[in-house]
Amino acid sequence: MxxxxxxxxxxxxxxxxxxxxxxxxxxxxxxxxxxxxxxxxxxxxxxxxxxxxxxxxxxxxxxxxxxxxxxxxxxxxxxxxxxxxxxxxxxxxxxxxxxxxxxxxxERATSSARILLAQEAERRRIAQELHDEVGQSMTAILLSLKRAADEADGPLRDELQQAQEITRGSLDEVRRLVRRLRPGVLEDLGLISGLTSLTTEFATHAGLRVLRRFDTDLPALDAETELVLYRVAQEALTNAARHAEAGQVEVSLHHTDGAVVLSVVDDGRGTGIAREGAGIRGMRERALLIGATLDVTSQPPAGTQVRLTVPLLRKQP
Incomplete structure (x- = not known):
């Protein structure tokens, strides 16, 4: 009827x-x-x-x-x-x-995949240009300043040495940006080494204590899945440093029945309701790219937890 x-x-x-x-x-x-x-x-x-x-x-x-x-x-x-x-x-x-x-x-998953792949390609291109062009130019400037400081005397030498330190700090910052844009450790040594390097660098620059709990018997994952896990951990750590007012962050990666689970937990103030900002939305889009599930919980005073569950039903190489 x-x-x-x-x-x-x-x-x-x-x-x-x-x-x-x-x-x-x-x-x-x-x-x-x-x-x-x-x-x-x-x-x-x-x-x-x-x-x-x-x-x-x-x-x-x-x-x-x-x-x-x-x-x-x-x-x-x-x-x-x-x-x-x-x-x-x-x-x-x-x-x-x-x-x-x-x-x-x-259609959303397909378009997001194309956008994210194009974004990663653009990041690699920018990182390569920073490394080849800016990095080498700053290295040449640093060597020229050193030669000039060695030949100078008095107050001029002090000024040239100060310029050396500024240039050296800028070169270190460029190299750090290159590592963020193109995680070479991840590509060369794998996921565990990439996450270890990421958390070590984060602890150094953010001034937070980072605890790592990584399983050593993880199954083989394809490059796309490893990159998504790395980028989600990177974004979660960035959010913890910028918004959580945390003193400690725990990053864990373990293997359960049929899934690999990444968890990033901070001891910050929490918000009661996880804010769906651009960072979290970007993590959700990356999770869709590999068929994973992203859960974000934020309860004061327990802090915020980002949990990415990657099913192993996908065909791995």
């Missing part, structure tokens, strides 16, 4: 019941209407309105659920669907919406 006929039938039942009561009930209406008759008529009207509202609420409940899902659906949290129910116009609408949602999730 279509939605139109269901609503028509509900109203027909209510109006038919009211007509039957007027025809066969021993109730008459006087002219002018007395108080008792007015009370009975008003009570009957209220009963009809309540019955009609209840029946319409039951009939239109699937549309209400569909509206709520439309207003709250998030393509970065795939899998949100409504039960379709039996064959009807409403069920067909829900099936169409579920199918459209599936297509949107697929």
């Amino acid at each position: 279509s939605l139109f006929w269901r609503i028509f039938a509900l109203n027909a039942v209510v109006l038919g019941g009211a007509t039957a009561l007027l025809l066969w009930a021993p109730v008459t209406v006087s002219v002018p209407v007395v108080l008792t008759e007015a009370v009975i008529l008003v009570a009957g009207l209220v009963v009809m309105l309540v019955a009609n509202a209840a029946l319409l609420r039951i009939g239109l409940a699937p549309l209400d659920r569909l509206t709520r899902l439309m207003t709250t659906v998030d393509l970065l949290r795939p899998g949100q669907r409504l039960p379709e129910g039996r064959r009807s116009e409403t069920a067909e609408l829900i099936r169409t919406f579920n199918a459209m949602l599936g297509r949107l999730e697929h």
Whole structure:
């Protein structure tokens, strides 16, 4: 039965019941209407309105659920669907919406994958240019300053040595940026070495204590999965340093039944509700790239936990 006929039938039942009561009930209406008759008529009207509202609420409940899902659906949290129910116009609408949602999730995942791959390629290009052009130029400047300082005397030598220190600090910063843009340790030595180098550098520059708990018997992971794990850990550490006001961060990577789990937990102030900023949204997009699940919890005073669960059902090389 279509939605139109269901609503028509509900109203027909209510109006038919009211007509039957007027025809066969021993109730008459006087002219002018007395108080008792007015009370009975008003009570009957209220009963009809309540019955009609209840029946319409039951009939239109699937549309209400569909509206709520439309207003709250998030393509970065795939899998949100409504039960379709039996064959009807409403069920067909829900099936169409579920199918459209599936297509949107697929297209979002595909476009995010292209964007992230292009982003990584651009990072590698910038890192290479920084290393080859800026790094080498600053190294040449540093050597020239050293030669000039060796030949100079008095106050000029002190100024040249000070310029050397400034240049050396800038060169170290360029090298650090190159490592952030292109994690060479990850590419050359693997995930554990890459995360170890990342956390060591983070502890040095952020001034936070970092605890590492890495399993040594991790299964073989493809390069794309390792890069996602590395970038999520990098973003979580950055958030802990910028926003959490933490003193300690624990980074763990372990293997469970059918999954590899990365966890980054800080002892900061927490927010009660994890803020879905650009950093967390970026982590969710990276998680979708490899079919992983990202959970972010932030409860004061327990700090914030970022947990990335990577299923091992994907084909590994």
